[in-house]
Amino acid sequence: MKFDLSVRGMRDYYPDIFSQLNYIIRAWKETALAYGFEEFDGPVLETLELYKIKSGEEIVNQLYNFTDKGGRELALRPELTPTLARMVSKVQNQVSKPMKWFSIPRCMRYEKPQKGRLREFFQFNVDILGEEGEMADLEIISVAIDCLLKLGLSKADFVVKINNRDFAAEYFIENGIIKGNTHALYKVIDNARKVKKELTRPAINELGFSVKQEDAIENYLSLSNSSDLAKLSISNTGKESLLDLFSLINNAGLQDYCEFDPTIVRGLDYYTGTVFEIFDRSEKMRAICGGGRYNNLLKEFSGVDLPACGFGMGDVVLGEILSDKGMFPVYQKQVDYFLVRVTDNELELMLRIARSLRSRGLTVEYTYKSLPVKKQMSKASKIPAKKVLIFGADEIARGKLVEKDLSTGEEIEVPVDSLF
Amino acid sequence: MKFDLSVRGMRDYYPDIFSQLNYIIRAWKETALAYGFEEFDGPVLETLELYKIKSGEEIVNQLYNFTDKGGRELALRPELTPTLARMVSKVQNQVSKPMKWFSIPRCMRYEKPQKGRLREFFQFNVDILGEEGEMADLEIISVAIDCLLKLGLSKADFVVKINNRDFAAEYFIENGIIKGNTHALYKVIDNARKVKKELTRPAINELGFSVKQEDAIENYLSLSNSSDLAKLSISNTGKESLLDLFSLINNAGLQDYCEFDPTIVRGLDYYTGTVFEIFDRSEKMRAICGGGRYNNLLKEFSGVDLPACGFGMGDVVLGEILSDKGMFPVYQKQVDYFLVRVTDNELELMLRIARSLRSRGLTVEYTYKSLPVKKQMSKASKIPAKKVLIFGADEIARGKLVEKDLSTGEEIEVPVDSLF
Known part of the structure; x- marks a missing residue:
């Protein structure tokens, strides 16, 4: 290429990179299937309108959008949830509930490429639709944990931080902190996890609350586990839901992977109950995964x-973690x-046996050019192939081929007939 | 949805549709892997420039292109070959030849949606790079045939029509038919396969050749198999290559799937030697697959x-054929x-055993709500699950669970310990 025609923020998935992507995708897929989720997908192109419904005009800055030759305003999907909503609305009368669907869409966002963020990525989406209650929330969290375990990560590597939007909202209402301030407040709360403790009070201060309200917010942020939560004298539905969820988490043996964290509020406004994010324990990275209930x-x-809960888990942050920890298979x-x-x-015999072995699912190669046996053998060793089958006239006359195991060097004769 | 927000020419892959797509993709992937090809992919977005290199300005009408927020002229990939060329150019010094790569890219084209053609599709791409000769051409054709067989099609369903661009070019040069006319001539030749015989001569006539030249073209079109070809008194490298390829096709036992067809010239100008297309025998559809050598x-x-050969096979025509023949698994x-x-x-025991069985790759479900046993059993029958495990206090006290096979109705007791 005279000049580099790659597009900024996009990846070229060469075979070694593709195998890493595939390693992640396989773990996602196998886990979701083991939980009884069904796979679906939508198109990469959707109408721009679809994204505005949920996110308003400001979303447009973060996505690839354009007008097509037929005058349609289109966008490359930045996420799958709007597509899911569109698709579900067409069929939800015909299918039994709960619907358990998953997808691994290729998504694109027009965002500044940086560590953990690219303009094209794959995102594992797992959703349960048509089911209320903490058992469904648990199931979603359990899928997320089990696919990380399948990828070789352990409780030393990651943690699921859980909260409940209703709990937060009800807490703040009870403490006279009005609803109108939620957005700015939640931003400070979400930030409290990321900044030094002494920076949070000034940030709260800027929100213009009374000292009593500020204390209540600080008190909220000091809740550090589910027993703190249980001890809270207030009673609200979000708190009860959280305690029920943590009880189920214990039942399922997932307590070592999960903790209550009041700073998890999920920026997007559509969450209604359980919310969670998964982080690497060092918390050097963005979240590996985020999800919750969106009734x-x-x-x-x-x-x-239709009540619903689900999560999205991208391949980019996860891939960096697996790569940093040397956990991708070579x-x-x-x-x-x-x-x-x-x-x-x-x-002729070679070509026919090749097709026969390949039809059994075995991987078979040979040189296309006619080369001396020595050169062919050296190609076989270079890959390395597991076994070599040698097609020699003398052995073939006796109905045999020599099979050499390249790891042990052992040679045996195999009947030609057994290879068809 | 208040109004339908689907984009024209795009598919929604609901679980049943997705399973059909997956059925095709799995056959493609397994076949390519059995032949020793390595999987790769590129981004969906490329620079518009990349497509103009190969196809000039006219390609722009057939693709989704736009200027991004950073002023870059981008396009959604209509095919993979330009991406392959871009990627190969960066690494070709470091990798051993031949390179055997395959990919299943998601592609988009701004074309009128119709039978066998959608605006978003998947295309199986298989390429051998850095290898001259008919053995590589055979390998490519063999992959294409074997994946169709894996999908359940037979020689009664499809045929590989093969020609050689050098043969055609050399034939027409030898007969004094100048090179400048190739494009219009090849269009008539390609069309001869699709129209009634009596319509071809007038079409040839319009090209402005002499009667002798017209006869030569008709003579070319009358070649109907490889023995006709062998009998041709002229000698040219394309003819020899074709005969060698057909000899290898016989060696590999693929003669029932392949035939020589002089009308196959492949519209795109970049092909150099072997060219082929695969059709359903009824020829009611567009080609299932097209490929050849592009040195x-x-x-x-x-x-x-870098000499190269390869093919592209889309999921849309193939899917329609499988669907028409009722060959998709239910x-x-x-x-x-x-x-x-x-x-x-x-x-608690149920949740823990669920995770344990799931980690073994088994698919496990249960109701999220607490329901009477009868209702749970009826959910199990409705799916239907293969087996039901019943968690009852009495059996558990004895360290057992009742396992019921839903197909036979047989019940046995299994030790709880065996499920962890």
């Missing part, structure tokens, strides 16, 4: 009143058999 | 002189175990 969102999109092309022909008289 | 293309893109959610709890006292 009103589908109604907003489609008029369909990429190695797998070849079961390398076929070596002594002369081209054996070509 | 000069990579040089044009990157200055790298979509059925697979659940290995449905867990039934007699009371919520057994919830």
